[in-house]
Amino acid sequence: MNRPHYSHAIQRLGILEDLIAYDPHVAGTPPLGVNTDTSDIDILCCAPDADVFLDTIVSLYSNHAGFSCWQWVSGERPLIANFHAEGWEFEIYASPQPVKQQAGWRHFTIEQRLLALGGETFKAKIMSLRSEGYKTEPAFWAALGFASHTHGNAYSGMLELCNDTDEALVDRLKQAGFV
Secondary structure, X not given: OOOOOHHHHHHHHOHHHHOHHHOOEEEOHHHHOOOOOOOOEEEEEEOOOHHHHHHHHHHHHOOOOOOEEEEXXXXXXXXXXXXXXXXXXXXXXXXXXXXXXXXXXXXXHHHHHHHHHHHHHHHHHHHHHHHOOOOHHHHHHHHOOOOHHHHOOHHHHHHHHOOOOXXXXXXXXXXXXXX
């Protein structure tokens, strides 16, 4: 697929500036370097007032191809908006919770740490699993040697790893055959 680097798409769209009031953070596979041709650009935001955020998103992005927006009916009722711009699909996730406490950000940071500690061999394994159709968290979970049916859900399991020290993560990577 011929599209610009994700950082250029973000810059050209001006989305981080547009959403500055909502503490936007870029997350997901492109900044991790484990994206596929179908990966999107995730923007995580803190939006204490869902109605104001919705008005902002609609006024800024509803004219873009594929625009859709919905709100979860459970939990903190986050808003999710999707649209296409600059050759990419963008997904904006907005919760009243501060970004650094959101599960999406916590997943992103543990994945960053694992990639930094695991090196190129670990990254290659993640890319191999991604090319087989694995979503991001299940790919990391499987690469670490965990099977979802015996070690719980990949999404909650990855969140549990967030509290591990780098030394504990290196031990886990060694047990899985990396480092």
